[in-house]
Amino acid sequence: MMFQKKTNVLALTMLVIIVLATITAQWWLPVSPSEIDPEQRLSAPSVDHWFGTDDFGRDVFARTVVAAQVSLAVGVLVAVFATLIGTVLGLVSGYFRKVDFVLMRIIDGFLAFPALLLALALVAALGGSLVNIIIALTLAFFPVMARVVRSAVLQVKNESYVEAARTTGAGHGVVIGRYVLPNVLSPIIVQTTFIFAKAILAEAALSFLGVGVDPSTPTWGSMLQEAQIYLTLAPWYSIFPGLAIVITVLALNLLGDGLRDAFDPHNIKRKRKVKTKAA
């Protein structure tokens, strides 16, 4: 199943390390992420400062680790909320043709704005805080999820097992919950991990543009923004938070693919066969 593929194991390991490292950061980091050392401004990576220091002489490694807290919180919460809202709307829209037209025109309205621009406008209007960023990004990403779920539902709805369920007396709720939803899970899982990754990028972009969370809290995006003027002078300052984004997003995308394969009933069969052979 999932753990037979090395990329899946690698992706999961990376994510577990990142999550554990950032949650426990305050107990094991040798240097505080906010400790200023003017004598060590923009110094290159060394034994004391693994990722070098920034323009205030703060440790880039400590800041990168702590910044993951905001990025992951935004990613997880936006992915969860956008998936919940999008899935419910997509199921309703795809299953009940009469609701479909109205709902989809509203979704089209949301989709007409580029996601990042919509989030930017919302954060600018609501004010930059963690909660507002999560609200804004959820609003920016749920329409895509709704569309994806709807199109999958339209396909599944015409399968004869859905008709069979109706003829055996199942109500609409049962049909949606037990017949339609389980068969549209794969695209939902893939889209969720995709939104997770995109939300991290979007949060970085918002922070980079200066409408992110409170500037005293380090995030990968705000670090990149602060680092850009020192790009030639102190490249480590931008490279390490950038790398952190790349690794996290890559791991999430790999994990999404792995989960999709794991939920495919045909692969469950393969697992069982392997077991019997071993026995």
Added chain:
Amino acid sequence: MSELLEIKDLHVHFPVKKGLFQRPKQHVKALNGVDLTVREGETLGIVGESGCGKSTLARSIIGLQEPTSGEILFNGKDYTKADAKETREMRRDVQMIFQDPYTSLNPRMKIGDSIAAPLKAYNKTDGLESRVKELLELVGLDPDTHYHKLPHEFSGGQRQRIGIARALALEPKLIICDEPVSALDVSVQAQVINLLQDLQKKLGLTYVFIAHDLSVINHMADRVAVMYLGKVMEKSGAGSFQTKAQHPYSRALLSAVPVPDPVEERSRERIVLSSELPSPANPPSGCVFHTRCPLATDRCKTEVPILEEKNESGQEVACFYPIEEPASAGYAAR
């Protein structure tokens, strides 16, 4: 035998939407005035080529397709205008076996749960598992090893048996079989057909058996109805149908069945229909079969023949020129 199902002048028309404003301009007349009766305990076979409305008829009977007009009486009660609750009641007694065993089972549901689903829907949850195992045994599957498997672990024939078990779960009176064997291998077809016949004897079921394979119909049906372009062309007992079918279309269908004797196969006369099946959106005037009928005259182009008994034969036929001499060779020889 009393009449379990009565269909009276059933019409199902589908609008064809065209143009910018999606106004329905034409109607595809999938069913265009169908009258049928099914008696308790018998098997009514329905034959006809693709697109003649066989499946639409099946879907209408079970309430998946709302008819445009007409009546469907089950046990004397009309269900065409029934609300959701009444339809639910009706479906306790009428079940369906689907054509494609590969798409009629939820791929993510264990087959035990698939079979239990109708029981759960009608709150018959006492002894659920033992009832499901009983049903699995009834259709010839091993109840203990198969209960927790997923559909893709089964062959087509096994899946169709699961579909049959699901249809039997509520102990229905009438089962609609919509081409239940056409997606299966010939060897498996025979097994499934024999299973259906055994179940009919054991449980006293009534079947509406839809097929396009006349040899399957011959084996299964007590009576046969031939459909063409949404209309019933001929109704007859299965025995007399093989030799004494009166409608030219029935004769053409019968003559298309190959004979396993090569000498006879070479010598027998075959009726090959000219041209294509006309579009049901724009059916021919008069008798809908006149465009392809070898016996058609000018009368057939203007007048619509009524389905009625001719020559005291016990067969009903919708034709002005029914063929009376029995079929000489061919299918009758089997």
